[in-house]
Amino acid sequence: MRRVVCPGSFDPVTNGHLDIISRASRLFDEVVVAVLINKTKKSLFTIDERVDMLREVTREYGNIRIDTWHGLLVDFCRQNDIPVIVKGLRAVSDYEYELQMAQMNHRMAGVETMFMSTNPLYSYLSSSLMKEIVKYKGDVTGLIPEMVHERLAARLQE
Secondary structure (H helix, E strand, C coil), X not given: CCEEEEEECCCCCCHHHHHHHHHHHHHCCEEEEEEECCCCCCCCCCHHHHXXXXXXXXXXXXXXXXXXXXXXXXXXXXXXXXXXXXXXECXXXXXXXXXXXXXXXXXXXXXXXXXXXXXXXXXXXCHHHXXXXXXXXXXXXXXXXXXXXXXXXXXXXX
């Protein structure tokens, strides 16, 4: 079975994330979306809320599994028999950072990294940008799933 992991914080998931996940799902038998728990980072949504949103917006694919992880991604890969990490690249600045991570992951565990260029429709998206726009009631139609938009708007009004 060809398996890949698509890691991220997904706080919240955007259509850019979903573009990479859906494209990976056509190339691999199973895509494990690993919601990474970063204890040094303040998240808007709890880990359970992020997992629930991801399950809802990826349920149509059929070969997506959502999981959580704290620690080194290569340890997650080893424990789940995953030889490949897939990462979306929006710009050259992403590449410089991700290349360093890819090289270290390969050195530590022999895990390969596959880079996918982001669809130009989503190349400027980030979760933090979506939070900022929704906070000020800006239009994010087509940039995040509608269900995510509703939850994001409700959370930011609290």
